[in-house]
Amino acid sequence: MIRVVIVDDDPLVLAGLRMILGGSNDITIAGEATDGHAAISTIAREKPDVVLLDIRMPRMDGISVLRRLPERGISARVIVLTTFDTDELILTALKQGAAGYLLKDTSPGDIVNAVRRVAAGEPALSPTVTTQLIAAATKSTDDSRRRAARHLIARLTDRERDVAIAVSQGLTNPEIAQTLHMGIATVKTHVGSVFAKLEVTNRVQVARYVHDAGISAPSG
Template sequence: MNVVRLVLVDDDPLVRAGLRMILGGADDIDVVGEATDGRDAIDVIVRERPDVVLMDIRMPRMDGLVATRQLRDRGSSARIVVLTTFDTDELVFTALREGAVGFLLKDTRPADIVAAVRRVALGEPMLSPSVTSRLIAVATRREDGSRQRTAHAMLARLTDREREVATAVAEGLSNAEIAESLHLGLATVKTHVGSVFAKLEVTNRVQVARCVHDAEPVSGSWNRAPTRDTT
């Protein structure tokens, strides 16, 4: 059994204690380090080389946003999931752009937190469909129509099958779930996902989701066109 090495970063000791209790009880997760701010987090993560990091955003000395950027600049392979309370953490958008692979609400159910860490460790994003919709709604209200037009133009590059795959990615489905939903082989799904990444000029599934949702105000039916590409 592969054990997931995990680092917890939060300035609230009660939050860290709660997460440690929840995650430490899983046989396949090992909490190898903790930090109280972004500056300490960088030292711990460089030293411990964890697979996954749960990173708070708002912290003293150095926040999670700066820490995430600096870790990426250093070439860290740790998969960073930002912790947020949603209503007050607007910096989560920038954290995702800086390379975080997803986000996790602090009031998420314990079983779902454990499942999220496992999923991220396997290379999947942490995208909760309901929370994604709320985050995208906030982001969209702040941006003018140019983002929607740009996203729509990018999505026009995709084949009909690739659009279906992109929509499924935006809904938070894993490759295996997409394969089952679209009745495709897993290898075929991986090929389509790679093609979507290349055509949309993105590097992670969060960015695909943003592009899909950004395009919807311009053309809410773009992803419902008849499927011609059946590969």
């Protein structure tokens, strides 16, 4: 049997989860709690396999409970079950050791399956949570690339920056000379300096940094 402790300050949610989980012949409800302090003592006493944990509760919130469980030597696997799906809360809960993150509009069958998966050592995330995590990871990568590119572009003088933008637009040296009103020799000098300061070996790499930095207009 999978022993579960339910933690939520809403009596209706507790009753609903009791009904959902009580209908499964491989799950038993070992205990319930309505706030964070009671949750820790109940979990420590009952030693459940899985905890369904709300985030927003009186006296102590769910994130604080997650932080304190390891300090008490409690190894129960926790599924956060909440109405809140902000990136910050999701990432914080997972970093604090949550094995799952479900929204309260998750279907009864999916909640039961999530409990089984987590009890078996697998993660359980609502589809929308998975989508947000992917988006957050992508955004983090994009932000890192943007910061790195802007750091390199900042090494350039205003004129070198203009040349770098022209290079990113696919202009040849003669075309850059005509567009920026400078001699071919001067353009070649600036292109060489751009390559050196951006630590690149070809024009495609210059274009990539200009694009990642998000600049597209001459400095003048």
